[in-house]
Amino acid sequence: xxxxxLTPFPGGLLLPAHKENATQSPIINAAMPQRLIFPxxxxxxxxxxVPAVPQVSVGDTVLKGQCIAQGDTxxxxxxxxxxxxSGTVMAIEDxxxxxxxxxxxxxxxxxxxxxxxxxxxxxxxxxxxxxxxIFDRIAQAGIIGQGGxxxxxxxxxxxxxxxxxxxxxxxxxxxxxxxxxxxLMRERADTIIEGTRILQxxxxxxxxxxxxxxxxxxxxxxxxxxxxxxxxxxxxxPTRYPIGGELQLIQTLTGQxxxxxxxxxxxxxxxxxxxxxxxxxxxxxxxxxxxxRIITLTGDSLDKQGNLEVLIGTPxxxxxxxxxxxxxxxxxxxxxxxxxxxxxxDLNSPVLKTTNCLIAATRExxxxxxxxxxxxxxxxxxxxCPASLLPQQLYWYARDNDAKALTEYNLFDCIECGxxxxxxxSHIPLVDYxxxxxxxxxxxxxxxxxADKAKQRFDAREKRLVEQAAARDARKQGGDKQSAxxxxxxxxxxxxxK
Amino acid sequence: xxxxxxxxxxxxxxxALLLGSALCFAAKRLxxxxxxxxEQINAILPQTQCGQCDYAGCRPYAAAIAQGEAxxxxxxxxxxxxxxxxxxxxxxxxxxxxxxxxHEAPQVVIIREDDCIGCTLxxxxxxxxxxxxxxxxxxxxxxxxxxxxxxxxxxxPVDCIDLTQRVAA
Numbered sequence: 122x123x124x125x126x127l128t129p130f131p132g133g134l135l136l137p138a139h140k141e142n143a144t145q146s147p148i149i150n151a152a153m154p155q156r157l158i159f160p161x162x163x164x165x166x167x168x169x170x171v172p173a174v175p176q177v178s179v180g181d182t183v184l185k186g187q188c189i190a191q192g193d194t195x196x197x198x199x200x201x202x203x204x205x206x207s208g209t210v211m212a213i214e215d216x217x218x219x220x221x222x223x224x225x226x227x228x229x230x231x232x233x234x235x236x237x238x239x240x241x242x243x244x245x246x247x248x249x250x251x252x253x254x255i256f257d258r259i260a261q262a263g264i265i266g267q268g269g270x271x272x273x274x275x276x277x278x279x280x281x282x283x284x285x286x287x288x289x290x291x292x293x294x295x296x297x298x299x300x301x302x303x304x305l306m307r308e309r310a311d312t313i314i315e316g317t318r319i320l321q322x323x324x325x326x327x328x329x330x331x332x333x334x335x336x337x338x339x340x341x342x343x344x345x346x347x348x349x350x351x352x353x354x355x356x357x358x359p360t361r362y363p364i365g366g367e368l369q370l371i372q373t374l375t376g377q378x379x380x381x382x383x384x385x386x387x388x389x390x391x392x393x394x395x396x397x398x399x400x401x402x403x404x405x406x407x408x409x410x411x412x413x414r415i416i417t418l419t420g421d422s423l424d425k426q427g428n429l430e431v432l433i434g435t436p437x438x439x440x441x442x443x444x445x446x447x448x449x450x451x452x453x454x455x456x457x458x459x460x461x462x463x464x465x466x467d468l469n470s471p472v473l474k475t476t477n478c479l480i481a482a483t484r485e486x487x488x489x490x491x492x493x494x495x496x497x498x499x500x501x502x503x504x505x506c507p508a509s510l511l512p513q514q515l516y517w518y519a520r521d522n523d524a525k526a527l528t529e530y531n532l533f534d535c536i537e538c539g540x541x542x543x544x545x546x547s548h549i550p551l552v553d554y555x556x557x558x559x560x561x562x563x564x565x566x567x568x569x570x571x572a573d574k575a576k577q578r579f580d581a582r583e584k585r586l587v588e589q590a591a592a593r594d595a596r597k598q599g600g601d602k603q604s605a606x607x608x609x610x611x612x613x614x615x616x617x618x619k
Numbered sequence: 620x621x622x623x624x625x626x627x628x629x630x631x632x633x634x635a636l637l638l639g640s641a642l643c644f645a646a647k648r649l650x651x652x653x654x655x656x657x658e659q660i661n662a663i664l665p666q667t668q669c670g671q672c673d674y675a676g677c678r679p680y681a682a683a684i685a686q687g688e689a690x691x692x693x694x695x696x697x698x699x700x701x702x703x704x705x706x707x708x709x710x711x712x713x714x715x716x717x718x719x720x721x722h723e724a725p726q727v728v729i730i731r732e733d734d735c736i737g738c739t740l741x742x743x744x745x746x747x748x749x750x751x752x753x754x755x756x757x758x759x760x761x762x763x764x765x766x767x768x769x770x771x772x773x774x775x776p777v778d779c780i781d782l783t784q785r786v787a788a
Binding site: 568571572573574575576578579580581582583 | 661664665666667668676677678746747748749763764766
């Protein structure tokens with residue numbers, strides 16, 4: 122055991138947890154929905170993925186675990202899509218998906234047949250598997266990070282051209298209301314530990330930490346029991362939002378800050394959510410792709426609250442009905458937590474692999490945002506920023522659309538945790554400003570890249586046209602007729618000789 | 620007294636001569652920087668190469684702006700480009716001259732391949748070599764390279780080229 126000295130990250134907040142309502146009962150399996158919706162592409166996150174190509178057509182029957190869409194060329198950043206139960210493909214069409222902006226994406230829609238019939242799976246003794254086989258199983262399983270940002274698991278693993286010296290499993294679920302990881306750790310600690318051991322076998326890190334906040338004593342006890350006799354150190358970290366943020370957790374455990382613009386793997390650290398490593402265990406040991414996840418259903422508009430094991434693709438509406446939603450008091454459904462989550466526009470949207478929590482909120486619990494008042498320059502946002510940014514400066518520059526200043530003040534280091542907006546006495550939705558600015562800056566960079574390419578192609582064409590014109594002129598001037606005739610004769614002779 | 624006046628006149632004449640030659644020298648040196656200015660202007664222009672400004676592409680228009688041409692003749696760039704040019708050249712930003720067209724969301728063209736007769740006219744018209752194909756063979760557009768300049772539309776004898784909204788990458 123090597124317990125690191127904990128280094129507190131800057132800023133942060135102590136928030137009311139609101140987790141007690143959903144943690145009273147064990148995980149239950151959600152009922153089979155009427156239909157399942159599988160988006161071919163995850164709504165754009167910080168990383169680019171390309172849409173998967175459907176491998177089935179309307180009317181086909183599919184089995185549970187069958188790959189129904191994948192990249193058409195290898196090595197594309199494309200997450201394979203699997204049917205999460207057996208049934209019939211009803212349609213391949215645009216369908217609403219959960220996203221802060223009301224977004225539609227091409228989806229495969231499957232009607233379950235109720236049999237839940239699996240494809241053939243090849244269980245394996247993990248210790249005998251080659252690294253390549255393990256990588257392949259993880260890639261084929263379509264696992265993406267379950268913590269929130271949804272980075273494809275395999276991309277994170279493959280970005281390790283530098284050796285990983287520290288593997289961190291993130292069980293610090295810091296945002297209020299969310300407790301799916303808590304329940305997973307309490308009830309399925311073995312799966313998490315097995316999954317972690319697979320990653321250890323793969324990466325051979327010097328240190329392996331599983332970090333849990335100190336407000337989850339049951340989870341700590343369960344994981345400690347399961348991790349006995351393993352090389353995994355369970356680290357209890359103080360409860361402070363947003364300690365579950367990847368960068369904040371890394372800083373807490375190792376004292377290192379990930380340099381701006383880099384990924385943790387660049388400094389030899391890999392961080393995965395507990396749900397993700399559980400999915401790795403299912404993929405590698407049981408040969409089961411990522412088909413379901415645990416989702417917290419909470420909020421005062423629900424009769425029953427709790428953690429459900431939900432098939433990926435289940436419509437949000439059917440989950441709400443199952444938990445006895447009171448539509449009269451329901452004001453909005455938040456996907457994710459109250460700070461980083463967003464209101465779902467269309468309740469027909471499916472749950473995604475990144476959906477950790479659905480809050481069916483009443484008007485009283487989560488009132489609509491208060492009217493935005495002018496910034497009074499109180500500076501309260503600055504000490505709570507966990508990334509040590511200057512939220513107020515960023516706010517002014519975001520309003521000015523000052524791309525240069527926003528970049529200089531490291532807008533892209535903002536993790537959008539919402540701590541600044543939470544403490545703002547003027548109720549300024551600061552993160553909304555930052556998100557929009559980030560979007561504008563990315564767009565401007567894309568346009569610039571396009572323009573540069575067009576300029577290059579235009580210049581190349583101009584050059585070629587000038588050269589062609591010069592060559593034509595040279596020919597028109599007559600050139601050397603005799604030598605041209607001689608060359609033609611030589612060519613004809615060479616041809617005859619063949 | 621007269622001597623004092625003469626000294627003053629002489630001093631000022633000398634000063635004028637010196638400053639004048641310094642200005643001449645500076646002007647000559649600045650001429651060398653004109654290319655750099657054209658590059659700076661060209662970097663702001665959207666590189667659509669559409670010719671809506673009545674010049675044969677973005678660089679020629681950039682060269683003309685460096686010579687004092689109006690900065691509001693670029694519809695694809697729109698207000699943002701005009702503002703950036705105004706900042707660079709320390710001019711007042713003026714509204715887009717709509718005689719040259721209106722600002723639209725980015726577009727690309729697509730060839731309806733079934734209708735293409737392989738005449739190569741669009742290939743010759745494309746300023747950024749974004750159309751591939753050869754005589755009597757079907758042509759197609761490299762969408763990633765297409766700037767949406769619309770120069771391929773008029774030459775097409777069978778009108779098999781469609782404009783569509785560019786989908787964000």
